[in-house]
Amino acid sequence: MSIHRILCRACFIRTIFPKNKVRCKGSNFQGESPLKNLLNDASSFGEGQQREPALEWATQPYAARPGSGGDETEHRTPSQETTVLLFPGQGSQRVGMGRLLADIPAARELYDLASSVVGWNVWRVCTEGPAEELARRCQTAVVVTSLAALERARELRPSAVERVRGAAGFSLGELAALVFARALPLERALQLLELRTAAMRAAAQERPGGMLTVWLAADARLPLALKAAQEHATECGVVDPVAQIANYLYPNCKVVAGDEAALKWLESNGSKFGIRRCARVEAEGAFHTPLMHKAQLALREALQSIEVSRPLVPVVSCVDARAHGAAADVRRTLARHVARPVRWEQALHALYARPRGEHFPLTLALGPGAALRSTLRQVNARAWDCSVQIDV
CATH class of the missing domain: 3.40.366.10 (Malonyl-Coenzyme A Acyl Carrier Protein, domain 2)
Structure with a gap:
């Protein structure tokens, strides 16, 4: 399935509210990137949508004590x-x-x-x-x-x-x-999650990357390792390479993410910098890094239309x-x-x-x-x- 079809299926104007008359802006894909279409869709997120009676209860508070x-x-x-x-x-x-x-x-x-x-x-x-x-x-x-x-x-x-x-x-x-x-509101959060999924996937396809969990020795030099990984990626032809901490889990364990060339270098050379062990994270891209910037733009647009x-x-x-x-x-x-x-x-x-x-x-x-x-x-x-x- 083409990325265009995937994104159109993820477009809320068509998928979540099929009776809505608003046209999916990603339907004319010639020469445009998937992320540009997502940004267009996000700008009209929630337009013309009426809350269905069956969803009214979803806006009631989970929190038991308003003002607490x-x-x-x-x-x-x-x-x-x-x-x-x-x-x-x-x-x-x-x-x-x-x-x-x-x-x-x-x-x-x-x-x-x-x-x-x-x-x-x-x-x-x-x-x-x-x-x-x-x-x-x-x-x-x-x-x-x-x-x-x-x-x-x-x-x-x-x-x-x-x-x-x-x-x-x-x-x-x-x-x-x-x-x-x-x-x-629950229903808006669910719509936002679907957009978040589609936007992150599109960003990952536009600039492939990955994530790597690293366990560190007490004297590990992770910043130096990340810098060296970026330099290696540059030598491999990657423009503005990314290799950075994506998740701070606990003192001796982090998740790093970035371009594939940088991650492969860390897997092979990390021990020189005090990385005791590393393991791949099952992820479609380098989440929680600047490689997701365009997904961030899509979410920012959509959030303007959400209560x-x-x-x-x-x-x-x-x-x-x-x-x-x-x-x-x-x-x-x-x-x-x-x-x-x-x-x-x-x-x-x-x-x-x-x-x-x-x-x-x-x-x-x-x-x-x-x-x-x-x-x-x-x-x-x-x-x-x-x-x-x-x-x-």
């Missing part, structure tokens, strides 16, 4: 009586996720709603696959499953969900956290390790998300910072995969002691 994002509530409530939510990102998906939610009506309703918005069967793809389709649609699948996991958490620990006073999400998981905090509010509970962003502020801050940060490093280690430090001797909150790690708790253990073992995985 203020500092006063945080100081009045003892830490051990509060809850923090962590939402996973891309790569946590697995075929079969969601099956533990089959008998929870609210979770199944969420999957049905999501399917009606995005135009494909989210429940089937999550629970049955195939793996190739799940990988292609993993961004939406992971966010929906993470939010559905909240419904299981309500059954297992109802009071804990009512006491949520903070949240964070790894990369795309931040969108799930913002939906919970009522900063983004955004200040989060009702603090959501710490992994772009800058700060809690989101007003709506303009949410828009700006979400647009930068795809082209900026994921500062997860720093976000966790910000989320769990508290005076010495104070108790830690209960943490619920939601959705598929165990990476969130594994990373938390490396960053803050005491916070990990108070964490629980809500399996799906």
